[in-house]
Amino acid sequence: MRIFKLLLLALIPVSQIAAQSTGTFNTATVEKAIRFLAADEMKGRPVYSPEIDKAADFIAASFKKSGLQPLQGSSFLQPFTAYSAAFRGLTARIDQKEISKDKIIVITGEPELEVTEKSGYTISAIPAGSSLFQKASEAVSNGKNNIVLVDESFAPDFKRLVYFKRNFLKRPGATVFVLGNYALQTYTIKAAHVITGHKLANVAGLLPGKSRKDEYVIFSAHYDHIGIGKPVSGDSIYNGANDDASGTTAVLLLADHFAAQKNNERSIIFVAFTAEESGGFGSQYFSQQLDPSSIAAMLNIEMIGTDSKWGKNSAYITGFEKSSLGSILQKNLAGTGFAFHPDPYPIQQLFYRSDNATLAKLGVPAHTISTSKMDTEPHYHQPSDTVETLDLNNMTEIIRSIGISAQSIIAGKDTPTRVKEE
Template sequence: MRISRILFLAWIPVQYIAAQEIPARLNTAAVEKTIRFLAADEMRGRAIFSPEIDKAANFIAASFKKSGLLPLQGNSFLQSFTVYSAAFRGLTANADQKELSKDNVIVITGEPELEVTEKSSYTISTINAGSSLFQEASTAVNNGRNNIVLIDESFAQDFKRLVFFKRNFLKRAGSTIFILGKPALQTYTIRASHVIKAHPAANIAGILPGRSRKNEYVIFSAHYDHVGVGKPVHADSVYNGANDDASGTTAVMLLADHFAALKNNERSIIFVAFTAEESGGFGSQYFSRQLDASKIAAMLNIEMIGTDSKWGKNSAYITGFEKSSLGTILQKNLAGSGFTFYPDPYPKEDLFYRSDNATLARLGVPAHTISTSKMDHEPHYHQPSDEVATLDLTNMTEIIRAIGISAASIIAGKDSPTRVKEE
């Protein structure tokens, strides 16, 4: 049953009742109108670099402007940057006077032509059997150094998947060469050739300046990209991404309306819709580089809130709940409300480091993702069937309201979550 406005206000913590009048737009009708635009067939799945994702970006930017936000930087809500891709052209590799199979060498670089020898001062490391292949590979690619990484042959089946790292990337400070097997590498010569292409991309970011603590920030975020058009399933090839993550983007847009109407935030609030989450998290990575992490009080990333959680309605979970006090604060502010934030029930999925909160969390920010997605059973995840008709928009509206109310004391500067231990 949909909670009425009177009942909803009755379960707001007493100290926030006067401050938390609900703007007219924060209702199920507004949720439905917004998400139907973002997840329409005409948006063709909002794939990165597509005309449709540009249309979505302009829609979100117009909403931020109408809400009364200011652009986070400059005169535009679009935070533009460049994503690169590397198309393979050629490779030769020799080690210890033996030719290496091209199938056993993957070069991750932003250089069109690369030649590496034993005199090139590359750091050589190993990913041993039993390690986390993709986690360690990601660390090597993103550490800003020149690396050769020898990978145990037990990972032979997954080795080719490492080409993911060169499909799309931000500007690289170093190159990484993955080699399946463990040659001695006393002497070696590796030459690789790629066509490097540049692609424009943009986050949409607006700010509501704080009244007394303008240089302290609370962030509400979601990603607005999805996977586009793909393999047909039951004659449907548009992967609409209604839950993933038009639901979170809708929440951010309506929360911008909510707090802009209140005009009582002491800390500044940043609202951001990220691009390229589905392609490697490049939007959030770029965004994080533009801010001083020490000034961010909290980040509430919102992902996949359109379906009921495993506990049913009026509930959601927070990834990495135990890593800071953010979740405890949010739940305290909802005491007596009937709404509950739970710790992430899927720890084996490592969700805390798989969404757009991860970059800032690694810098110590209490940055967490709020979700209801049942990771053990989401039949529409990354399927053409992820459409608005499969969502519970009434419950989704209550989740958005709960997020806004639960963050009130942080926005007011009364609560400051503990920091995540830097990694």
């Protein structure tokens, strides 16, 4: 009977569903959660702060109240350590010449590192015209020992590669970026850093499935933001209501909804990631805890508090063409009055800029759902990103529609195609 009711629900226009305002999908519940997460008292939920710990406790309490199980162990918190490397010293000699330390950046988790031509490092290059940070990120994350020659055309941005040592997860391999083209016949590069660990935690809950409990559907968002920064019109708190208290609120409501339904054949994981704004370390750690082949789909939710470029009752899906997930969600919303669209901002490369990216690179049909007008969004990473700038009624309908659209995947009736490696 419950499945029959869901089928009937999918045929009712969103406007009619909104009028009912029943169940877990209601604006009052949305407003209560998002006002807590984006309050001035939360000081923008920066990593390594008491406020982000308070947000984590709030999310964990909500998961417990919904009736979820902790994903691992006895706690909804999924703790891990991120590291930072503070420069202490560097010397470099390449092809019989001393090289300025300004032309060398070493990314390592080791306090002392010496690299020579006998160290067996893989040598590659980032040529002019490439995407510097994309190529650099690929090198840092490939698990190998690398020397990467960076074309001189990137000299103005070369120093920005220190980003990769500010926060990182310990992983195999080290990467040495060298600005310029060298034969690299002989070289000795010695680097010293002070390595510091920082405690972080995702918040993750599980709703076990029935017939297909070893297959997972993930609903996710990030609950961190960028804290207190440069004042704008006297306001220095970057509340992050849309980015991404809106997505976190969606995950909380979806957890309530599916836990109440109690008819999921596949298991569902609800997770709020930390440190998205600092490099995506929460989702990177999370992805290491699961077998990617067991994940049927990931619906990451990022900035859904404003109307999309198509107006109300609409949202877009990043990387739409990379799997069949978007088509399945569209099909399940037929006749509801709500529409999902392909990402209209491909130049922004949003598919690679949110917490879906790590699992997508492993082949998981992992996509982000958003409404943010990334070409004109006035409040993005501004103190003005407050609850008052959001359309909470429309946001409620987006959350409801995400729940409806994912139902056939959760029921095991649809399985999205995998994302292919590029």
